[in-house]
Amino acid sequence: MKRIGIIGGGFSGSLTAIQLIHKSAACEIILINERETFNKGFAYNPYSDKQLLNVITGKMSAFADQPDHFLDWxxxxxxxxxxxxTLISNSFLSRKLYGDYLVDVWNKNFPLAAEKGIKITIIxxxxxxxxIAPTTVTMVLDNGEAIEVDQCVIATGNQVPRNPNIQNTAFYPNKNYFQNPWILAAVKDVDSNLPVMIVGNGLTMVDTVLGLKENGFNGEIxxxxxxxxxxxxxxxxxxxYDKLVEELTENMSLRExxxxxxxxxxxVxxxxxxxxxxxxxxxxxxQRLWKGLSEAEKALFMSRLRHLWGVARHRIPLHTHDKIQQLRIDGKLHIQSGRIVDFIEKQNRIEVHYFDKKEGLTKSILVSRIINCTGPETDLRNVEKSFLKNCLLKGDIVQDALKLGxxxxxxxxxxxxADGSYHSNVFTLGGNLKGELWESTAVNELRIQTERLAEQLKVVV
Ligand SMILES: Cc1cc2nc3c(=O)[nH]c(=O)nc-3n(C[C@H](O)[C@H](O)[C@H](O)COP(=O)(O)OP(=O)(O)OC[C@H]3O[C@@H](n4cnc5c(N)ncnc54)[C@H](O)[C@@H]3O)c2cc1C
Structure with missing residues (x-):
């Protein structure tokens, strides 16, 4: 019986398995994911009910062919x-609720596997x-066990953010520095007598500010x-608004x-x-426009336009925005443009040295905690404790020039x-396709990928 291994059981991994349950004849699926985040990944296993989806209910169905599936649920x-x-369809519900939905989708579809002779093992x-050998792939686990499969799907999703590039790299094991912003420990038990420094200014910054408040932090951020x-x-x-799309043509340059x-x-x-x-x-x-750009144009986009694009694309619900603005008005949240220069530990506190772009000066501030909200790391050379880095070093995978995926x-x-040919037995999807597609992050894109990938993997009798 064909054995399919899936590394990572967040949205991408578990929906690929569900699609396989529907499309495939008898096979064995081995899904590997730590129990706590199974089905949910980081995104839909938040520490607070108040962390909201950044996409409305009506657009979060796990199935492209059933657009109202989440709304109906x-x-x-x-x-x-x-x-x-209609109101609920246009609302931003909690990510925790979405995690419950994914667990329920899994529980409802899982029994069908046994009926179809599909064996599922969750590790x-x-x-x-x-x-990776020509006809087999062996997955080596943390406990030393080795599992051999015929085909393997890499559905590893979001990696924790990259550490800022500082002079004093010995700082990093510091207990008041949180590289992973998506865990409760990052916002809990923080001393309000000193400020907190958040590195990054996107959606995770917003979650973190609200998380700090919810957990009793009352100082400046x-x-x-x-x-x-x-x-x-x-x-x-x-x-x-469809007037822009009417004017899109094939092979447009970045400038156009x-x-x-x-x-x-x-x-408008x-x-x-x-x-x-x-x-x-x-x-x-x-995705099509990105594919049509030259490598030089992609690099130009990343250096000049990516931040602008990020702001325009990654927006937050209005009432959450009001909370953030109120904190700024009250002098509790300061959003600055600049760059981290160094972190120095000082008697259980941290001195942050940063370049203030507006004033053109290097400044320092004493904080009780630093939380890294710079977004998922995509350069696999920086991802520690990951088989992906090993695969890269062995030439089993290659990254695009911009190290996006x-x-x-x-x-x-x-x-x-690395030799330019393609593995016949190793597949990937989700965030790992960012270099190829740029937009390969949201449920909207991933649900289509899981369905198409299952078509590739399914056993036909
Ligand atoms: C905080 C946050 C909020 C988001 N909110 C939204 C939203 O509202 N709407 C939206 O459409 N998208 C949102 N996204 C985008 C989100 O990334 C996708 O919707 C989706 O969660 C990605 O699923 P995934 O399975 O590809 O990755 P992940 O959710 O990251 O899951 C990957 C899984 O693989 C596991 N894994 C990784 N490496 C290994 C390994 N070596 N061995 C075993 N297991 C491994 C991880 O533990 C994890 O469980 C959000 C992302 C983040 C980070």
Whole structure:
């Protein structure tokens, strides 16, 4: 019987397994993921009920062919039964609730496997190495066990953020520095007598600020990022704008795309509308546009436009935005543009040296804690305790020039080797395709990938 190993059981790994249960004849699926995050990954296993999805309910179905699947599931819950469906469809619900949904989707689909002769084994472990041979793949686990499969899916998703590049690298084991911002420990038991420094200024910064508040922190919070852009709220969820898309053509250069987007943003601003619907209208086309760019254009995008794009794309619910703005008005949250220079431990406290871009000066501040919210690391050379780094060193995988992901055939999901050929038995999806597709992060994209990948892997009788 064909054996398929899936490394990582977050959204991508568990939905690939569910799609296989539906599409495949008898086979064996071995899913490896630590118990606590099984089905949910980091994103949907939050430490607080108050951490919200950044996509509305109506767009979070796990299945592309059943767009209302999540909404229907929500509306059946007693807490939502009497609520207005349209309102809920356009609301940002909690990520914890979405995690419950994914567990329920798993529990409902899992029994079908036995009926179809599909054996599923879930292993509460971490894969530390991968040995790829022409017809087999061996997954080596944290406990030393080795599991041989015929085909292997790398669904490892989000890696913890990269440590800021500082002079005093010996600082890093410091107990008041949190490289992983997605765990409760990062925001719990923080001394309010000194400020907290958050590195990064995106969606995780917002979650972290609210998490600190929820856990009793009452001091000042500093957040630093290269541009210090203000995070934006969702304002026009109901507006549709299709004029830009009508003007998109094949093989547009980055300059042409930039000019077109700028022109349409100017147009909507004349109606008192923000760039939001213009940027959203590009979403179904970004993968194609990215693929059409040259390597030099991609590099230019990353150095000049990525931050701007991030702000326009990654918005937060309006009421969450108001909370953040209130903290800024009250002098409790300071968002700065600049760069971390060094961290020095000083008697249980940390002196942060940073370059303040606005004032053109290097400054220092004493803080009780540093939380790294710079976003998932994609450069596998920096990812410790991961089989991916080993695979990279062995030439079993290669990264794109910008180190955004793993080079992969985006039609078959087969992973590329250093010699330029593709593995017949190793596949990947999700965030690992960022270099190939740029937008390969949200449920919206991943649900399609899980379905297509299952088509590639399924056993046909
Ligand atoms: C904080 C946060 C909030 C988000 N909110 C939204 C949202 O509201 N809407 C949206 O559409 N998208 C959101 N996203 C994007 C999100 O990444 C995807 O929606 C989705 O969770 C990605 O699923 P995944 O399975 O690819 O990765 P992950 O969720 O990261 O899951 C990967 C799994 O693989 C496991 N793993 C990794 N390495 C190994 C190994 N070596 N051995 C065994 N297991 C391993 C991990 O423990 C994890 O459980 C959010 C992301 C983050 C980080």
């Amino acid at each position: 929500v509306m059946q819950k007693s807490a939502f039964k009497d609520r207005d469906r 509460d472990q971490f894969v530390v190495d991968l040995d 500093f957040s630093i990022s290269p541009k210090g852009f203000n995070i934006l709220p969702h304002r026009h969820n109901g507006l549709k 795309i930039y000019q077109l987007v700028s022109k349409h943003i100017k147009t 601003r004349e109606y008192g509308v923000s760039a939001e619907p213009v940027i959203d209208s590009l979403r179904p086309h970004t 793993i080079n992969t055939n985006t039609d078959t999901y087969q992973v590329k080797k």
